[in-house]
Amino acid sequence: MANINVKIGGLDLQNPVMTASGTFGYGLEYANLMDIRRLGGIIVKGTTLTPREGNDYPRMAETASGMLNCVGLQNKGADYFCKHIYPELDAFFHFEKRDIEPQPAIIVNVSGSSPEDYAACASRIDTLPGIPAIELNISCPNVHDGGMAFGTNAKAAASVVSSVRAAYHKTLIVKLSPNVTDITEIARAAEAEGADAVSLINTLMGTSIDIERRRFRLSIGTGGLSGPSVKPVALRMVYQTARAVNIPVIGLGGICCTEDAIEFLMAGAQAIQIGTANFVDPKVSEKIADGINDWLDAHHIADISDIVGSVE
Amino acid sequence: MPITIPHINIMQNPPIQADLHVVAVETLPKGHVLLRLTSPEGSLPDIRPGQFVEVRVEGSPRTFLRRPISVNFVDRDHNELWLLVHIVGDGTRTLGRLKEGSKLDCIFPLGQGFWMPMDKALPQEKRILLVGGGVGTAPLLYYGHELRKAGAEVAFLLGGRTKDDILQRNLFEHYGEVHLTTEDGSAGVRGFVTHHPALKDKWTRIATCGPKPMMWAVAHEALKRGIECELSLENLMACGLGACLCCVEKTRRGNLCVCKEGPVFNAKELIID
Known part of the structure; x- marks a missing residue:
């Protein structure tokens, strides 16, 4: 059994x-389809x-x-979320037993339309003892007021991260958009304002047209592309970002199997997220957690940190 | 122990993921196939009429996501689950090429099914019309069977472009009277289901599944006459579990997931224009 425990800011x-x-x-x-207690973390809606x-x-589409x-x-x-969903999560996981029984970190993804808005939402979540971290979404391509607007400009990103940092006292992860010229610039801005980690990539903006109807397939014309098709782009950006910042990088984008996850770790990610693949195989994240352990054992590697950023 | 949590998980019979075995693939007219599946590991779980299956399609060149397919029939005597598939693209084409004995990774049963009487149907809820169009007739076969078992009187009103587009007519006849409409007049009344006089009969309840304009017209008629009416929607979806929020329908309770709060909705809940 290799050590696959990882630390991201205050998260264990x-x-x-x-x-x-x-x-x-x-x-x-x-929860009916897999053992969600075995995950490293769950980043909620x-x-x-x-x-x-x-x-x-x-x-x-x-x-x-x-x-x-x-x-x-x-x-x-x-x-x-605080009044209704958090108590249900607590009833399932028993957050007070976190130190004595294995459970995933439940992380809330926070979005908003102004720095004040983000900060007010973050401070609400700050009051929940069972939530050890938030992921700040400055990269949603599907809303007009905010979202990606904050993630495609280093100054705007800095202003959101700084106001949230002042309002939020636990681990702060900033989720980055790939729809930029240089993702490392945004990552450095987030780091400078006190982010504990960055996660990347959010979806790539794209579109699709129904040629018989001569209409876009999505109601607002464009949307975010995810799934295995984005993996090479995500992997490249994770590699670049991991070399540009000193805080941990969480890699995501099209990961579908253990080998994909190992690639992200070797590119410099300390942890990974599974997204679209959950729709195809609900058990995939559990399988990948086991798969990483097996892969390390098969290669006689005792600790996962030995492969992080190991690509030559 | 199944996990049910009020705000998040409202499923009455929680889903499982299982490799079902293909017992037979029957070719039906107009690009349809009937997949008859069985569970090699014992009895199929409780499945309600109107619920659906998320089917993983292996080896399809361009598709990636599972295909949501409604339950056409559950044959308890032979432990079979039937899926009626309309071949419309790469994913369904790959499903149509499955061979007897192959395995199919299925997540089921999903969603909220059609209304069922608590035990035996009461006299005031006994006359039920099931209206289907195209492949939308598929879930009505199992629903008709279950209603009949519960002591209700069932009739079917099935519409298609031509006679050949009306599938499984002989099977529907086991459970109640079958009324037909075709656009070309090759069977039954010429026109759409809304042109058939049977729709105007005295029904205590109507359920419908098929193209949205057809369902909307049927619901309109039912609402006008104060008849309880349910519709089964088939919005494009990804997860099938209420997690991704892609398949939402605008309702009087806000945007609801067709996969979890549906696919069956009461007409009064929907915004029918």
């Missing part, structure tokens, strides 16, 4: 495998200060080896 993860926001609901949706209805249907989505942050708001 039992393994490096987390599920990506927006692809795994609140985790409990999958994007949460905003006030409820959002999201975009109109259609919100998805399948593409070659992937999919586009334009969900648009549909959620019931931070107060609903």
Whole structure:
């Protein structure tokens, strides 16, 4: 048994495998189909200060080896999360037993439309003892007011991270957009303002056209591309970012199997997230956590940190 | 122990993931196939009419996601689950090429099914019309069977472009009277299901599945006459579990997932224009 425990800021993860926001609901949706207690972390659905209805249907279009989505942050708001969803998560995981029994870190993905908005949402989540971290979404391509607007400009990114940092006292992960010229510039801005880690990539902006109807397949015209088709782009960006910052990098983008996950680790990610692949195989994240351990054993590597950033 | 959590997980009969075995692949007219599946590891779980299966498609060149397919029939005597597939693209084409004995990775049963009487149907809820169009007739076969078992009187109103587009007509006849409409007049009444006089009969309840304009027209008629009506929607979806929020339908309770809060909705809940 290799050591696959990883530390990200104040987080102590039992393994490096987390599920990506927006692809795994609140985790409990999958509880009948896999053992969600065995995950390293669960990053729950994007949460905003006030409820959002999201975009109109259609919100998805399948593409070659992937999919586009334009969900648009549909959620019931931070107060609903605190009042109704958090207690259900607590009833399932028993957060008070975190030190004595293995459980995933439950991380809330936070979004907003202004730095104040992000900070107010983050400070609500800060009050929940069972939530050890947030992931700041400055990279959603599907909302007009905010989201990616903060993640495609270093100054704007710095202003959001700085106001959230002042309001939030636990581990702060900033999720980066790939829809930029130089992702390392945004990563450095997040680091300079006190982010504990960065996660990347969010979806790549794309579109698809129904030629018979001469219409876009998505209600708002464009959406975010995810799935195995984005993996090479994500891997390149993780490699570049891991060399540009001193905080941990969490890699995601098209990971479908153990070998994909190992590639991200070798590119410099200390942990990884599984997104779209959850839709195809609900057990995939559990399989990858086991697979990483088996791969390390087979290669006589005692500790996962020995392969992080090891690509030559 | 199945996990049910009120705000997040509202499934009455939680899903499982299982490799089902293909017992037979029957070719039906107009690019349809009937997949008859069985569970080699014992009895199939409780499956309600209107629920669906997320099927993983192996070896399809361009598709990636699972295909949501409604339950056409559950044959308890032979431990079989039937899926009626309309071949429309790469994913369904690959499903149509499955061979007897192959395995199919299925997540099921998913979603909320059609209304069922608590035990035996009461007299005031006994006359039920099931209206289907195209491949949308598929879930109505199992629903008709279950309603009949519960003591209800069932009739079917099935529509298609031509006579050949109306599938499994002989099977529907086991459970109730079958009324037909075709656009070319090759069987039954010429026109759409909404042109058939049977729709105007005295029903205590109507359920419908098929193209959205057809369902909307049927629901309109039912609402106008104060008849309880349910619709089974088939919005494009990814996860099938209520996690990704891609398949939402606008309802009077806000955007709801067709995969989890549906696919069956009461007409009064939907915004029908």
